[in-house]
Amino acid sequence: MTNWAMAWQCFYYVYKLDAETDYQKLWGWFFKLYAWSFVFGGFSHLLFNYSGMAGKIPGWSCALLGVTLAEWGMTTKFEKAEVLRVVIIVKLITSVSLLLIDFKFLWVMLHTTGLFFFVGIPAIFRFTKGDTTYKYFIYSIFFLLLTAPIKLLKIDIHPAYFNRDDISHVFMIIAIWMMFKGARITAGNSEASQDLQLSDFNRKLKVD
Numbered sequence: 001m002t003n004w005a006m007a008w009q010c011f012y013y014v015y016k017l018d019a020e021t022d023y024q025k026l027w028g029w030f031f032k033l034y035a036w037s038f039v040f041g042g043f044s045h046l047l048f049n050y051s052g053m054a055g056k057i058p059g060w061s062c063a064l065l066g067v068t069l070a071e072w073g074m075t076t077k078f079e080k081a082e083v084l085r086v087v088i089i090v091k092l093i094t095s096v097s098l099l100l101i102d103f104k105f106l107w108v109m110l111h112t113t114g115l116f117f118f119v120g121i122p123a124i125f126r127f128t129k130g131d132t133t134y135k136y137f138i139y140s141i142f143f144l145l146l147t148a149p150i151k152l153l154k155i156d157i158h159p160a161y162f163n164r165d166d167i168s169h170v171f172m173i174i175a176i177w178m179m180f181k182g183a184r185i186t187a188g189n190s191e192a193s194q195d196l197q198l199s200d201f202n203r204k205l206k207v208d
Helices: 004-015 022-046 048-075 080-099 105-112 114-127 132-152 165-188 198-207
Strands: none
Touching: 004 022, 004 198, 022 048, 022 132, 022 165, 048 080, 048 105, 048 114, 080 105, 080 114, 105 114, 114 132, 132 165
């Protein structure tokens, strides 16, 4: 049930997010693909005895592509992002290859951690530069990262009624909400304030 609750949440955000710029369109596709990922995920759980692991393919595929488009969307904040986009494509190809070799949710989780590098780190940088609108991305990544230990350590409150998937989904609902707030608010900034200069970012890393 929590899968379908998150699906409706994401579909609602697609409706609320005005897709006018490339940035907004890419984030809109993120929420749209994640919505379908949750729809397929709900059916894969419900029909697991009939579909087996093959039923996971549509949902996991949508999740992989959705994360990739969100990362791509953040690169529109950079003046020069060709290298970053190559890294994003290579990461997607690597994740798909690993799934073909070893079909485990672990690779989907690791692929999703890319949001920390391509959304979280730029958001932290912007926040430290005084742009507080990016704080919602930071909150989102925090709650998203909380799902990893729940899954990996197999933490269940109740194995039948509130298991590790349900706990993770609670954190994901909050994370997706924060992600939407971040995408909508930062899209309202002017182009000048949105552009994240790679040279400034690199200089800061060297100083640190």
